[in-house]
Amino acid sequence: xxxxxxxxxxxxxxxxxxxxxxxxxxxxxxxxxxxxxxxxxxxxxxxxxxxxxxxxxxxxxxxxxxxxxxxxxxxxxxxxxxxxxxxxxxxxxxxxxxxxxxxxxxxxxxxxxxxxxxxxxxxxxxxxxxxxxxxxxxxxxxxxxxxxxxxxxxxxxxxxxxxxxxxxxxxxxxxxxxxxxxxxxxxxxxxxxxxxxxxxxxxxxxxxxxxxxxxxxxxx
Amino acid sequence: xxxxxxxxxxxxxxxxxxxxxxxxxxxxxxxxxxxxxxxxxxxxxxxxxxxxxxxxxxxxxxxxxxxxxxxxxxxxxxxxxxxxxxxxxxxxxxxxxxxxxxxxxxxxxxxxxxxxxxxxxx
Numbered sequence: 096x097x098x099x100x101x102x103x104x105x106x107x108x109x110x111x112x113x114x115x116x117x118x119x120x121x122x123x124x125x126x127x128x129x130x131x132x133x134x135x136x137x138x139x140x141x142x143x144x145x146x147x148x149x150x151x152x153x154x155x156x157x158x159x160x161x162x163x164x165x166x167x168x169x170x171x172x173x174x175x176x177x178x179x180x181x182x183x184x185x186x187x188x189x190x191x192x193x194x195x196x197x198x199x200x201x202x203x204x205x206x207x208x209x210x211x212x213x214x215x216x217x218x219x220x221x222x223x224x225x226x227x228x229x230x231x232x233x234x235x236x237x238x239x240x241x242x243x244x245x246x247x248x249x250x251x252x253x254x255x256x257x258x259x260x261x262x263x264x265x266x267x268x269x270x271x272x273x274x275x276x277x278x279x280x281x282x283x284x285x286x287x288x289x290x291x292x293x294x295x296x297x298x299x300x301x302x303x304x305x306x307x308x309x310x311x312x313x314x315x
Numbered sequence: 316x317x318x319x320x321x322x323x324x325x326x327x328x329x330x331x332x333x334x335x336x337x338x339x340x341x342x343x344x345x346x347x348x349x350x351x352x353x354x355x356x357x358x359x360x361x362x363x364x365x366x367x368x369x370x371x372x373x374x375x376x377x378x379x380x381x382x383x384x385x386x387x388x389x390x391x392x393x394x395x396x397x398x399x400x401x402x403x404x405x406x407x408x409x410x411x412x413x414x415x416x417x418x419x420x421x422x423x424x425x426x427x428x429x430x431x432x433x434x435x436x437x
Contacts, residue, residue, distance in 0.1 A: 174423075179425070179426075183429060183433060186433075187434060190434050192434065192436055193435055193437075260357075263437065
């Protein structure tokens with residue numbers, strides 16, 4: 096029952112385990128690989144421990160040097176090498192490298208404790224982000240006061256919002272839908288409520304939604 | 316003036332630092348590369364061509380990488396066996412220092428070889 100309660104926290108609008116875009120999918124894939132990998136390591140170590148207690152003969156044949164060489168060096172080293180390579184490859188995929196034509200660019204400006212989103216034609220929205228589904232969007236993230244962090248768990252990220260500096264993260268929503276976003280860097284007493292809603296639209300709906308903002312319906 | 320016994324004790328203590336020397340080089344390399352990566356990106360060095368299509372940013376990271384690898388190699392060579400006779404415990408400390416230096420050198424190459432190929436800025 097405790098497991099069920101814990102696992103219930105793995106779904107919902109902020110679940111990084113229910114990815115809706117390539118960036119979040121990469122992170123989720125790495126998470127599952129690490130989850131199953133660490134489970135296998137736990138089982139293997141438990142088996143060795145049980146052998147040491149109940150059937151020590153095969154381990155004795157391996158000897159202390161063999162145990163150190165295989166269990167202490169080769170095994171963790173091979174795991175770390177695979178994880179580092181995976182992290183490098185996935186990390187490269189997240190980068191907003193220049194390309195032609197440039198993806199849609201939306202500015203995300205953080206301040207205590209609110210998110211402001213600025214669209215290419217000057218429209219703005221607060222704590223509600225509109226984006227098109229099915230194509231890449233570059234988010235230029237910055238802050239007006241302290242360091243915050245921009246994170247949409249089901250799409251990917253996260254990236255720091257730093258005063259006086261602009262970080263860019265490229266995200267894509269595979270399908271239209273509503274997702275949650277949060278500030279992922281402690282930024283003061285209002286940190287926990289510094290959330291925002293992401294609405295991924297079909298192309299036409301996106302344009303209409305942003306047009307409405309231009310007509311003063313962005314709200315605050 | 317310190318006594319001969321105190322000098323010997325000091326020498327033994329200083330030898331302990333050998334065990335940490337290799338990974339100290341690794342740590343300095345980490346801080347230098349991380350810091351200069353940020354400085355270079357801030358000043359746009361990745362957009363300035365230095366030589367043969369290599370940017371100033373990548374060149375300075377490669378130089379930092381090479382300097383720390385060279386320091387790691389020099390340390391490992393300096394500590395390599397056969398170890399001098401240094402009394403009780405000295406041999407062991409040298410042995411640990413040497414293998415720690417070899418491990419740190421491997422870690423330096425593995426951890427930071429990304430400067431050759433990974434994207435530096437963006």
